[in-house]
Amino acid sequence: MDVEILARIQFAFTIGFHYIYPPLSIGLGLVLVIMEGLFLKTGNRIYEQAVRFWIRIFALIFGIGVATGIIMEFEFGTNWATYSKYVGDIFGSALAAEGIFAFALESGFLGILIFGWKRVSPRVHFFSTIMVFLGSLFSAVWIVVANSWQQTPAGYHIVGKGLNARAEITDFWAMVFNPSSVDRLLHVWIAAILAGAFMVLSVNAWYILHKKYLEIARPSFKIALTVATIFSLLQLYVGHRSADGVSHNQPAKLAALEGHYDSSSRADMYLFGYVDNSREKTMGIKIPGGLSFLVHGDFNAPIPGLKAFPRDERPSQVNSVFQFYHLMILVGMAMIALSLLGSWFWWKKTLFGKRWLMWIFAFSVLLPQIGNQAGWFAAEMGRQPWVVYGMLKTSDALSKMVTANQIIFSLILFTLVYIVLFALFLFLLNKKIQHGPVDYGAREHIEEGTKRDNPMLDHGSNGRRPDI
Amino acid sequence: MAFTSEKKHKMHTFLGVDLNTWWFLVFGAVISGYAILDGFDLGAGALHLFLKKEQSRRIAMNAIGPIWDGNEVWLVIGGGALFAGFPVAYAAIFSAFYVPFMVFLIGLIWRGVAIEFRSKEPMRWWRKTWDIVYCVASIIISLSLGLMLGNVVGGLPLNKDHEFTGDWLFFFNPLSILVAITTLALFMMHGAIFLTMKTENRLYIKLHLLSNNFTIFFVVSFVITTLYTLLYVPHLSDFFKARPGYFVIPLLMILCIANIPRQLKRGKYRYAFISSAVTIALLLIMVALEVFPYLLYCPQNPAGSITVYNGASSQKTVKILLIIALIGTPLVATYTSFVFWTFKGKVRLDEMSY
Numbered sequence: 001m002d003v004e005i006l007a008r009i010q011f012a013f014t015i016g017f018h019y020i021y022p023p024l025s026i027g028l029g030l031v032l033v034i035m036e037g038l039f040l041k042t043g044n045r046i047y048e049q050a051v052r053f054w055i056r057i058f059a060l061i062f063g064i065g066v067a068t069g070i071i072m073e074f075e076f077g078t079n080w081a082t083y084s085k086y087v088g089d090i091f092g093s094a095l096a097a098e099g100i101f102a103f104a105l106e107s108g109f110l111g112i113l114i115f116g117w118k119r120v121s122p123r124v125h126f127f128s129t130i131m132v133f134l135g136s137l138f139s140a141v142w143i144v145v146a147n148s149w150q151q152t153p154a155g156y157h158i159v160g161k162g163l164n165a166r167a168e169i170t171d172f173w174a175m176v177f178n179p180s181s182v183d184r185l186l187h188v189w190i191a192a193i194l195a196g197a198f199m200v201l202s203v204n205a206w207y208i209l210h211k212k213y214l215e216i217a218r219p220s221f222k223i224a225l226t227v228a229t230i231f232s233l234l235q236l237y238v239g240h241r242s243a244d245g246v247s248h249n250q251p252a253k254l255a256a257l258e259g260h261y262d263s264s265s266r267a268d269m270y271l272f273g274y275v276d277n278s279r280e281k282t283m284g285i286k287i288p289g290g291l292s293f294l295v296h297g298d299f300n301a302p303i304p305g306l307k308a309f310p311r312d313e314r315p316s317q318v319n320s321v322f323q324f325y326h327l328m329i330l331v332g333m334a335m336i337a338l339s340l341l342g343s344w345f346w347w348k349k350t351l352f353g354k355r356w357l358m359w360i361f362a363f364s365v366l367l368p369q370i371g372n373q374a375g376w377f378a379a380e381m382g383r384q385p386w387v388v389y390g391m392l393k394t395s396d397a398l399s400k401m402v403t404a405n406q407i408i409f410s411l412i413l414f415t416l417v418y419i420v421l422f423a424l425f426l427f428l429l430n431k432k433i434q435h436g437p438v439d440y441g442a443r444e445h446i447e448e449g450t451k452r453d454n455p456m457l458d459h460g461s462n463g464r465r466p467d468i
Numbered sequence: 469m470a471f472t473s474e475k476k477h478k479m480h481t482f483l484g485v486d487l488n489t490w491w492f493l494v495f496g497a498v499i500s501g502y503a504i505l506d507g508f509d510l511g512a513g514a515l516h517l518f519l520k521k522e523q524s525r526r527i528a529m530n531a532i533g534p535i536w537d538g539n540e541v542w543l544v545i546g547g548g549a550l551f552a553g554f555p556v557a558y559a560a561i562f563s564a565f566y567v568p569f570m571v572f573l574i575g576l577i578w579r580g581v582a583i584e585f586r587s588k589e590p591m592r593w594w595r596k597t598w599d600i601v602y603c604v605a606s607i608i609i610s611l612s613l614g615l616m617l618g619n620v621v622g623g624l625p626l627n628k629d630h631e632f633t634g635d636w637l638f639f640f641n642p643l644s645i646l647v648a649i650t651t652l653a654l655f656m657m658h659g660a661i662f663l664t665m666k667t668e669n670r671l672y673i674k675l676h677l678l679s680n681n682f683t684i685f686f687v688v689s690f691v692i693t694t695l696y697t698l699l700y701v702p703h704l705s706d707f708f709k710a711r712p713g714y715f716v717i718p719l720l721m722i723l724c725i726a727n728i729p730r731q732l733k734r735g736k737y738r739y740a741f742i743s744s745a746v747t748i749a750l751l752l753i754m755v756a757l758e759v760f761p762y763l764l765y766c767p768q769n770p771a772g773s774i775t776v777y778n779g780a781s782s783q784k785t786v787k788i789l790l791i792i793a794l795i796g797t798p799l800v801a802t803y804t805s806f807v808f809w810t811f812k813g814k815v816r817l818d819e820m821s822y
Contacts, residue, residue, distance in 0.1 A: 088555020
C-alpha cells in the first residue's frame with residue numbers, strides 16, 4: 001500500500017479511537033455540573049453519590065482521552081509534514097489557544113474534581129467541576145475551528161510557491177469565524193452532550209432493570225433524559241443548518257453526501273440507498289426533490305451534482321460518504337425518537353415500568369458513538385481529495401521523508417496498544433458500573449480526623465481507592 | 469528560504485527584541501515548565517522499582533496522582549507552541565524523529581494507563597505488572613526525550629527543503645546518548661527529591677538516600693556530557709567562549725546542584741526541590757543560548773539550518789500568539805498554583821487503606 005493510504009488509515013484509526021472519549025467528557029461534564037448544582041442547592045445526598053460515581057467514570061474517560069489526544073497533536077508533524085508547513089501559520093494559533101485556554105484549564109482543575117472532594121469546600125469543588133466542563137467545551141472550539149478552516153478557508157492569503165507555499169493569516173477573526181465553524185461547532189457540541197447523556201441513561205437503565213440503587217438511578221435517569229430530549233431536538237435544527245452551510249460552501253461534498261450526480265435535475269433525498277460511483281448512479285428509497293426542497297425550499301430547484309466537478313476534484317469514495325452520512329442521520333433520528341418516547345412515558349408516570357424501553361436505553365450508549373464516528377467520516381471523506389478544501393490535496397500533504405514501512409510499524413504498534421487500552425477501558429468501566437454509585441463507609445466519620453491530608457481514602461471503607 | 473531575507477526587513481519588535489525571539493523565549497519557557505513539572509513525575513516513575521514495599525509504591529504513585537495529568541499538558545502546549553510559531557521546525561523535527569517519537573508516545577500512553585489502572589485491582593501480579601510498566605515507560609520516555617534533545621542540539625543532516633536525510637540509527641550518536649542518560653539522571657534526582665518532600669518515616673529516609681545517589685549520578689553524567697561536548701562538538705560552546713560574562717549561568721547551576729544535598733541534610737526539602745527545579749531551568753537556558761537562533765542545526769550545511777526566522781510563522785501570527793500567551797499565562801499560573809497548593813503536604817495512608 002502506498003504512503004498516502006497508510007497515513008490516512010493511521011490518522012482515521014487514531015482519531016476515531018480518540019474521538020470516543022472527548023465527547024463523553026464534554027457530555028458527562030454537563031451532567032456533572034447539573035448534578036452537583038442540584039446537590040449544592042438541595043443538599044440531597046442522592047445527588048452527591050451520583051456526582052461522585054460519575055466523577056470516577058469521568059476520570060477514566062478523561063485519562064484515555066488525554067493519552068490518545070497527545071498522539072494526535074504530533075501526528076500532524078510525523079505523517080503530514082507538508083500539511084503542517086502549509087497550515088501551520090493558521091492552525092497554529094488555534095492550537096496554541098487550545099493548549100492555553102482549554103487543556104490547561106481542564107487538566108488543572110481535574111485534580112481537584114477527582115481528588116478534592118474533601119480537600120476543598122463544596123463551592124470550590126463545584127467551581128472546579130464547572131471549570132473542567134468549560135475547559136472541555138473550549139477544547140472543542142479550537143479543534144473544530146481548525147478543522148472548519150480546512151473545510152471552508154477564510155482570512156488567509158497564500159505566500160510562496162511550490163513546496164514552500166503556505167497559507168498565512170490575514171484576519172484572525174475571519175479565520176476563527178470562517179463560514180462553517182459556528183454551525184459545525186454547535187453540531188459537535190450537541191453531539192458530545194448526547195454522548196454523555198446517553199451514557200448516563202444507559203447505565204441507569206441497567207440499574208433499573210436489575211433493581212439496583214433505584215433511589216439514585218431514577219433521578220439520574222430523569223436528569224439525563226431531560227438533557228437528551230432537549231439536545232437531540234436541537235441537533236435536528238443545528239444539523240440542518242450545517243448541511244445547509246455545506247450546500248453553499250462545499251457543493252461537491254453535498255453532492256457526494258446525497259449521491260447526487262446530475263446538475264440539471266432536481267436533487268432527491270435518500271432514506272436508504274447505494275451509490276455506484278463507476279456508473280454514476282444512486283439507487284434507493286428516496287423523497288423526490290427532497291434535497292432541493294431542504295436547500296432551496298423548492299422541490300424542483302436544481303443543485304450542482306458531482307458531474308459538474310472534474311473527477312480528480314470529487315471524493316473517490318462516494319458510496320462510503322453517502323452511507324456514513326445516512327447512518328449519522330438515521331442514528332440522530334433514533335435518538336430523537338427514543339428520548340421523546342422516554343419523555344412521553346415519564347409524563348404518563350409509567351417510564352420505569354416499561355422494561356422493554358429500559359432495555360433499549362441500556363444499549364442506547366452506542367447510538368451517539370455511532371453517530372459521532374459516522375458524522376466525522378462523512379465530513380472528512382466528503383472533503384477529499386482535498387485536505388484543505390480547494391487548496392491542498394491530501395496526496396500532497398504528506399511527510400516526504402517518511403516511508404511506508406515506518407507508518408506500518410507505528411500503525412501496528414498503535415493497533416496493539418489501542419486494543420489493549422480499549423479492553424482495559426471496558427473492563428474498568430464495567431467494574432465501576434458493577435460497583436455502583438455507593439460509598440460504603442460513612443464518609444462523614446472519616447472526614448473528621450483526616451480531612452486535609454489524605455487524598456487516598458477517598459471512597460469508602462472497603463479500603464480500596466477506586467481512582468489511581 | 470526564499471522569503472527569509474524579505475522577512476527580516478519587516479521584522480516587528482517589542483522592547484527592542486524581535487517577535488520571533490520573543491516566541492522562542494515563550495517556547496523555551498514552556499519546555500522548561502514541562503521539564504520541571506513532568507520531570508519530577510517521570511523521575512518518580514523511573515525510580516519506582518527502587519521502592520520495594522507495596523505501601524511505599526502506593527504512596528509514591530499517589531504523590532504524583534493529582535498532578536501528573538496537568539504536568540503532561542505542558543507537553544501539549546509545547547507542541548502547540550512549536551507548531552504555531554515555528555511550523556517549519558515542527559514539521560521537520562517530528563517527521564525526522566518519527567521512530568523515537570512514536571516510541572516516546574507509546575511510552576506516554578502506557579505510563580498513563582499504568583498509573584490509572586495499577587491500584588484498581590488487588591491481585592499481586594496485576595500490581596507488579598503495572599509497577600514494571602510504569603517504571604519502564606517512565607525510563608523510556610525520559611531517555612527518548614533526552615535522545616531527541618541531544619539530536620536537536622547536535623544537529624541533523626537536512627536537505628534544501630529542510631527534510632531529514634538520515635535514518636533512525638543516526639539518532640544513536642554519542643552526544644545524544646550522553647544527553648539521554650543525563651536527562652534520565654536529572655529527572656530521577658528531581659523525582660526523588662519531590663518524593664522526599666512528600667513522604668515520611670522510613671520511606672522518607674530511603675528516598676533521602678536515593679536523592680543523594682541520584683544527585684551523584686546526575687553530576688557524573690553531566691560532567692561527562694560537558695567534557696564530550698567541549699572536545700567533540702565545539703560549535704556548541706562558541707556562545708560561552710565569545711561571551712565570558714555568561715559563565716555566570718553554569719556557575720549558578722553548580723551552586724544550585726551543591727545546594728541540593730545541603731538542603732536535604734537540613735531537612736528543607738522544599739528548598740532542595742526548588743534548587744533542582746532551578747537547575748533544570750538553568751540547564752535549558754544554557755542549551756537555548758547555545759543553539760539560538762537555530763531551531764534545528766544542520767552541521768553539513770549551516771546555511772540550510774532552520775532558524776527562528778526562516779522556520780517561523782508570519783509576523784501577524786507570531787503577534788497573535790504572543791497576545792494569546794500574554795492573556796493565558798497568568799491564568800494558567802494562577803490556577804496551577806492553586807491546584808498545587810490544594811494538594812500540598814505529605815501523602816499519607818492510614819488504617820482505612822492498605
